[in-house]
Amino acid sequence: MDTITIARIIHILSIVFWIGGVAMVTTVVTPLIKKNGFEIFDKVEHQFSKQAKISTLLAGLSGFYMVYKLNVWSRFLTFDYWWMHAMVLIWTLFTLVLFVFEPLFLDKLFKKYSSSHPKETIRFISVFHWILLLFSLLTIGGAMYGVHGGI
């Protein structure tokens, strides 16, 4: 088995743990806040945080390794490969939130805002997670379409 195939397997397994977790939070945990308050959400997000960090890191490493090995940097210059841009965009967004914004200020801001404006916070969390999830699913679909003969 060549190293590109190994990287591809690592890439997809990371996406399963990462985007699968996002789907779980969006469709299962977030609706629970409405009935049970923020405690459950806080605990799940805290527990998921490590898994999300590791899988984001592995998805990025395996992804850039494939770009390097396949030598497909030029794809970033054309919109035909929009799904390549979408992959890097989602990855950058999560990397910033998990490794920079959360430890710096997002955690504190969330705790403060959720106690003073609980209803608005629930709505924001729900909408934000749905946007992330739908964009991630679109990207996964786009990548499968692009890699397997769509273009």
Ligand code: HEM
């Ligand atoms: C730094 C971020 C990322 C980079 C550099 C990257 C790069 C790549 C590359 C080079 C490929 C192989 C393309 C080919 O075989 O022609 C690939 C495949 C794929 N990537 Fe990413 N990716 C990244 C993040 C993501 C994210 C965030 C997702 C999901 C939301 C994702 C989902 C996929 C899927 C589904 C495939 C198709 C695998 C296949 O069918 O062979 N990637 N990625």
